[in-house]
Amino acid sequence: MAGVALSYLRALNRALGDEMDRDPAVCLFGEDVGLGVSGLTGGLQRRFGADRVVDMPLSEQAFTSMATGAALCGQRPVVEFQIPSLLFLTLEQIANQAHKFSLMTGGQCSVPVTYVVPGSGSRAGWAGQHSDHPYGMFAHLGIKTVVPSSAVDAYGLLVSAIRDPDPVVVFAPAGVMATRDVQTAPLRPVPLGVGRVRREGTDVTVVAIGHLVPAALEVAGRLAAEASIEVFDPRTLHPFDWAGLRASLERTGRLVVVDDSNRSCGIGAEVLATVAEEMTLRAPPKRVTRPDGAVLPYAAVLDRAVQPDADDLEAAVRAVLK
Amino acid sequence: MAGVALSYLRALNRALGDEMDRDPAVCLFGEDVGLGVSGLTGGLQRRFGADRVVDMPLSEQAFTSMATGAALCGQRPVVEFQIPSLLFLTLEQIANQAHKFSLMTGGQCSVPVTYVVPGSGSRAGWAGQHSDHPYGMFAHLGIKTVVPSSAVDAYGLLVSAIRDPDPVVVFAPAGVMATRDVQTAPLRPVPLGVGRVRREGTDVTVVAIGHLVPAALEVAGRLAAEASIEVFDPRTLHPFDWAGLRASLERTGRLVVVDDSNRSCGIGAEVLATVAEEMTLRAPPKRVTRPDGAVLPYAAVLDRAVQPDADDLEAAVRAVLK
Amino acid sequence: MTRAASLYRTMRLVRRFEERAIDLVTAGEIVGGIHPYIGQEAVAAGVCAALRRTDVITSTHRGHGHVLAKGADPGRMMAELAGRTTGLNRGRGGSMHAADLSLGILGANGIVGAGGAIAVGAAWAARRSGSDRVAVSFFGDGALNQGVLLEAFNLARLWSLPVVFVCENNGYATTLPVDASTAGAVLGRAAGFALPAVRVDGMDAEAVLDAAADAVRRARSGGGPAFLECVTYRFRGHHTNEAGKAATYRTEEEIAGWRARDPLLVQGARLPADVRAGLDAEVEEAVAAAVAYALAGPVPLAADALDHLYADGLVPRGKVVA
Amino acid sequence: MTRAASLYRTMRLVRRFEERAIDLVTAGEIVGGIHPYIGQEAVAAGVCAALRRTDVITSTHRGHGHVLAKGADPGRMMAELAGRTTGLNRGRGGSMHAADLSLGILGANGIVGAGGAIAVGAAWAARRSGSDRVAVSFFGDGALNQGVLLEAFNLARLWSLPVVFVCENNGYATTLPVDASTAGAVLGRAAGFALPAVRVDGMDAEAVLDAAADAVRRARSGGGPAFLECVTYRFRGHHTNEAGKAATYRTEEEIAGWRARDPLLVQGARLPADVRAGLDAEVEEAVAAAVAYALAGPVPLAADALDHLYADGLVPRGKVVA
Numbered sequence A, B: 001m002a003g004v005a006l007s008y009l010r011a012l013n014r015a016l017g018d019e020m021d022r023d024p025a026v027c028l029f030g031e032d033v034g035l036g037v038s039g040l041t042g043g044l045q046r047r048f049g050a051d052r053v054v055d056m057p058l059s060e061q062a063f064t065s066m067a068t069g070a071a072l073c074g075q076r077p078v079v080e081f082q083i084p085s086l087l088f089l090t091l092e093q094i095a096n097q098a099h100k101f102s103l104m105t106g107g108q109c110s111v112p113v114t115y116v117v118p119g120s121g122s123r124a125g126w127a128g129q130h131s132d133h134p135y136g137m138f139a140h141l142g143i144k145t146v147v148p149s150s151a152v153d154a155y156g157l158l159v160s161a162i163r164d165p166d167p168v169v170v171f172a173p174a175g176v177m178a179t180r181d182v183q184t185a186p187l188r189p190v191p192l193g194v195g196r197v198r199r200e201g202t203d204v205t206v207v208a209i210g211h212l213v214p215a216a217l218e219v220a221g222r223l224a225a226e227a228s229i230e231v232f233d234p235r236t237l238h239p240f241d242w243a244g245l246r247a248s249l250e251r252t253g254r255l256v257v258v259d260d261s262n263r264s265c266g267i268g269a270e271v272l273a274t275v276a277e278e279m280t281l282r283a284p285p286k287r288v289t290r291p292d293g294a295v296l297p298y299a300a301v302l303d304r305a306v307q308p309d310a311d312d313l314e315a316a317v318r319a320v321l322k
Numbered sequence C, D: 001m002t003r004a005a006s007l008y009r010t011m012r013l014v015r016r017f018e019e020r021a022i023d024l025v026t027a028g029e030i031v032g033g034i035h036p037y038i039g040q041e042a043v044a045a046g047v048c049a050a051l052r053r054t055d056v057i058t059s060t061h062r063g064h065g066h067v068l069a070k071g072a073d074p075g076r077m078m079a080e081l082a083g084r085t086t087g088l089n090r091g092r093g094g095s096m097h098a099a100d101l102s103l104g105i106l107g108a109n110g111i112v113g114a115g116g117a118i119a120v121g122a123a124w125a126a127r128r129s130g131s132d133r134v135a136v137s138f139f140g141d142g143a144l145n146q147g148v149l150l151e152a153f154n155l156a157r158l159w160s161l162p163v164v165f166v167c168e169n170n171g172y173a174t175t176l177p178v179d180a181s182t183a184g185a186v187l188g189r190a191a192g193f194a195l196p197a198v199r200v201d202g203m204d205a206e207a208v209l210d211a212a213a214d215a216v217r218r219a220r221s222g223g224g225p226a227f228l229e230c231v232t233y234r235f236r237g238h239h240t241n242e243a244g245k246a247a248t249y250r251t252e253e254e255i256a257g258w259r260a261r262d263p264l265l266v267q268g269a270r271l272p273a274d275v276r277a278g279l280d281a282e283v284e285e286a287v288a289a290a291v292a293y294a295l296a297g298p299v300p301l302a303a304d305a306l307d308h309l310y311a312d313g314l315v316p317r318g319k320v321v322a
Ligand SMILES: Cc1ncc(C[n+]2csc(CCOP(=O)(O)OP(=O)(O)O)c2C)c(N)n1
Pocket: B031, B058, B060, B082, B083, B086, B089, C061, C062, C110, C111, C112, C113, C139, C140, C141, C142, C143, C144, C146, C170, C172, C173, C174, C238
């Protein structure tokens, strides 16, 4: 197959379309999905009808639980949230209802709903209430959590999320939405819980999440003359590919995690903690994250200052190698 | 002062009463607070009036933001939530509104609201939706988070939370609500962010949260002949007393965290991660937590099986000492 | 059986089931207590008599009546309350989460107001799949102030979905009288969402059934949602743990006045004495059998605590990772 | 200045302010874009003309008009949009969070429907502290389906608080027409919470002011809350980023029809031409000065990114802990 450029956003859109084609139970709920304002759902209402691609009133809590009810009755809804913080607004419906049905009913049912946030994290200039990246919170609560870092993965992981029998949250970071992959093979599902070594190396493993995978690859390139950096993209934060990470650390013995979410109790903490308990390092590990409890300030320079970037990562890698 | 038995619940109640006496801006919002169904607010409506101790309709989201609005206009509300999961329901109002006002307004205002959950974690038999312990989530989001482990601390920390200019969440674990302290000195505020060594030791530091502090003390007693266990109670999870923990680890060089919340991205993860980055241990650390993504099953034996207890802790301490 | 007899039998079953359940709470066989439905039986009996087996319901924290009236097996229900593997939910849900998906019982729910939007989703799924299934959502007067339920009213009406909202107005939300929680009239609130709404004597099962049958017929034939206010009363405390406390929010006279209109008396008076006696005896036997079945069931194994946490069999990391 | 002139001046200020702000968006001086208020000026001008300096407002994502009409300095407001330290919020809030607490402007808000309950809290605090302050909450038609706002309606009416709810019905929530989002009539929704409600021509500032003055007078004198539906229209896209996209949800005819009723034309026609010309010139100068002031202001320093995160000066751990 010749290489075809595939954009991340288009990959998500194709995954939705393909799954709706394949499985009549798949349906789509969200605000402005008909016109596809975010780009995620463009063309789908025309293709599948307004009673399958449903424009929702501003009632996120109700339509999130509506998805639960529909899922309990045989549907397989995908819910789009326009802003990451809508996950705060609907946390009761996701974490305390959808997530708990399977265990609490003793396995009588499951809730196959996928929640997608196209454009999570900071979109420059959208300020404090639109710029959060709470994927670690979902890993903590035990909801399957996916953060694709490339177009091909975005396709494959969204497909798997939709087919999964449990609730899955898919974060599509704003920082990677505009990127393109060169697609060289047919698009395929990517299993949840399986990470991917994006670049092999022997001196240090950089665990990078979402849009920071490209940043990590950049840093690996920058430092190539000095050190051999392995870039590990877990792709799914819960369940996490511990075996994949272990294999990488057995090669490198050093660890840096770069994670665009708040430091305390984030996914970076989990990686360091599990490694401290179960694996062996040659040097103390490091996290590169947002600060504790960060609120993103509006002004562009401040917004950027709060987010981890390639330079921060480079400094951390150097420190770990020292 | 002669030793007087003080119950944890009574200590919280006294803290509320004393602060309402001291500061006319302090007011109280919650469900059934007039009759004081949970025990937290007993007698306060009689003492301070129904327009200061306000019985709320079942509108947690609105009354949580009502507290924000009142705080912006000079009041200092305390909000009682009857169930820990009501923190999921109001997360938008706490994490995306109250927490962000100070930074987003450039310091024009602050939101001095205290949220209290009397009886967090499992209350046997209340099952999946009433048994969560999401304190790590608040530490992640950057909201000041307090988990008192004893009556005297409960008093002192709640007083400090109320006086604090920022939003503070106070978890009063069900597992410790019925305990009593022997009070030997006048009750005093306990500053946020300062931990307490509850028992000194030289072989291993057990960081214990909330009702697991008594469990840790028990294990320290049990193992006294074999090992000298230091029990460190951080009391506040955000901000965390890193200096206090460092001092303890300099004495012991070994670490176990016992934490009644979900494993992944919990406070136990944060402690291990920070220690891995910044401090030195003689042996790999361990966490004793709820499993990843735990939902508490109803049957008593299952409910207990999911929560960490003294036996689990003992095993972990032994493993770390090996 | 005549309609009158059948309604009586259902109510009698619910009443005696709960009385025995309260005994088991006292005996320590049911941990955590229950929210007794006693006094409100006419609502569950009347509404569920208007439903088919394939219709679905969502219930509340005070859900035993709904679940039994919709056809759940009393033995498996009692076993659930007793936390046995023979329970409806294999002992994983308990009183507040009892469910039988095979009978369209999408579950009791620990969160007030949570069921409405789930029912809307079920109704939407029914319409989408071409079924004429109707969804009924039960909730209390207190739930009328819960945002997600109000959002659900709007969605149901907007799309003319086959949902019947049944408000059991028992005058109180825990200790708060409905007049102190709800501005305007209950029916007015429904009217605010353009829901056709009627008020019915919730102590009279026949009246409830008539009103419910109307609403269900209309919903089933595409006429859209409806709202029923059933005026009723709970004879006991809010929860079994209230028994010990001075319940000062209701007068003895008020309680006695409502007890004089006990729905079992109202309906019983419509039956020949021998029919009634026969039904009483039959129910007595059924409930005794239910209790025996429940107590004979095995307690779950601690090792199985996380069974069904994920529907795909994912086994999360446990409490302590060795 | 006459009342008519003053209303015109305010509207003209808002209009020209926004037109210049859009220029600055195009020029890249305002990052992230804005939600233009153009077309709706009569609502902000009319309502705020009924308020005192000490009264408070909560605003929305489309908040420039409210903030300016309530008296915010245009220069500091523009500086805020341009992310300068001279901005109202020192560049930390931007368009969606502009606030001036000293003028009772509790802030624009990025979350639809979030302001209502905050306004209720402000009104409650006013009553508690014996002040006759009134709180006004602005929101759009879309917000009428947001649970927390509906909850807030109930609380305001329940306690007869001095709150005026101003619904700016511009016919759309992003792309969704109000008929496709809201069952029943807007006024009917208010009536469901027993709120006295009136509908007013939102293109006529005098009509808005008359209605608002009535509502505010009643609220101030203890007569309780009110609801104003202001029927209006936005002339531009939902957000400046809509400009490039085919906005197929509104017809050219519809837009032209509303533009013919431009509130500035309506009000301008009530003034002598020379008065109008004088005001236009004055506003032109003021807005030019505002832009100049804004662009002259310093950009914040990256090192100060977390200033004001906590009101007590707590400095959280940063991105990378060295
Ligand atoms: C959202 C939520 N808030 C609070 C509670 C605690 N709680 C359980 S039942 C109840 C009162 C419910 O009143 P109502 O809806 O009238 O039902 P009733 O108990 O009268 O049957 C409260 C406050 C809860 N379970 N969920």
